[in-house]
Amino acid sequence: MNRKLEDTLDQLYEIEGIEACMLYRIDGVPITIRVPSYREYLLETMFWLEKHIRRVLGEMNREGLKETIFYFKNSRILIAPSSNSTVLVTIAKAEANQQLISLEALRAIRIVEACVA
């Protein structure tokens, strides 16, 4: 189960244009992350996510949203709940194929949900 989850993140991370992908618990604790070696702006984004993910999820729940996108500088951050207690985040370059990334993220979310629920 755990391996399938890790493999899913690996596959998502391999998609061109994806800079990082992380599975968080809803309290902001990272469960598993795929990031390249040190990039300051990614670190800043991750700190921001850890602090604000719960609030973002609360807002999404209130508004009935299935996913939310933030733009930070040249990055596009896709936040999508993957189960009752987990949320998948992908950080992609703004010029990457966003449609493909959204579709692949959706596919990953389904697998994650099957793994953790």
Place this chain on the structure above:
Amino acid sequence: MKNGRILTGIYGLDDLMDGGFRKNTINSIYGGPGVGKTTFALQYSLFGLDRGEKVLYVSFEMSEQQIIRDCTDIGWGIIKDYIEEGDLKILHIFGEDLEFPSLDITEIIKKSSPGPNPRIVIDPFTYPTFYSDKEKRKSISTIFQDLRRIGTTLVILEEPADATAAVSSGNSGEILYTNRGLSTPLYLSDTVLFMQNLGFGEMYDRTIRIMKHRGSKHGEGIYPYSIETGLGIVLRASKKQIDRVVPKTEFDERFVKAIEKTKSMGKLGEKLAVRIEALRKNWVHDEDPQQILELFLKEETKSYEPKT
């Protein structure tokens, strides 16, 4: 396994903790109600008992009968035999009865110990009921020092109700380090394990984090666990998570070169080489250590005139 390690008996945990607890240390388990702290403590005890070790279980809440009943329910009825044989001693005492605990509790433990170098469990460590704030740190420090001399201790710390609320609002980390009541025993412990249960019934709701493990390499993620009848706590760390704490050998050549280079630098170089060798033995990263080695050597060989 490293020398002087005490296996925890928690399935999957020792691989993430450099082989287990260090001998003669204080190891704290911190968590809210229902996360499995007592199960952890009993499993730790049972593992030692099955291997001929002695265990002293100091319970501030449950009586011997309650502990036996809980153990029997989870499939550990053998614990009754260990009590009869004298390998396991359960002490049920009340914190309020201890007048000067820094002396009392260690004296009681010393006198009641079923044998040399036992596994000791204190469940839970109800310090707020018997310490004044002023003396708390000193008292706890004294108790911990004495306990270290007696054996390897597992201390259970109850997460207060306000912290449980904070967990569900996402501030658990802050509470863990800033809560006045808990911070002292946590700082003074050699190892701190944080057990959590969010309560959604999903895989990552029940998790263990190794917050601190002095003098040891340890996993830094959150690890899901389940409590299984007959077995107890079973951690489900992924292979990748375990690999992250296993020393890598593929960069050995790089380290050897750095060691040779430093050794040729004279007296200071000899000292630095020892440290690089220690780093080599514990290098768990997949990345090349070149950058770190260069930085280390640059900083250590800076010209410096000590003031006399």
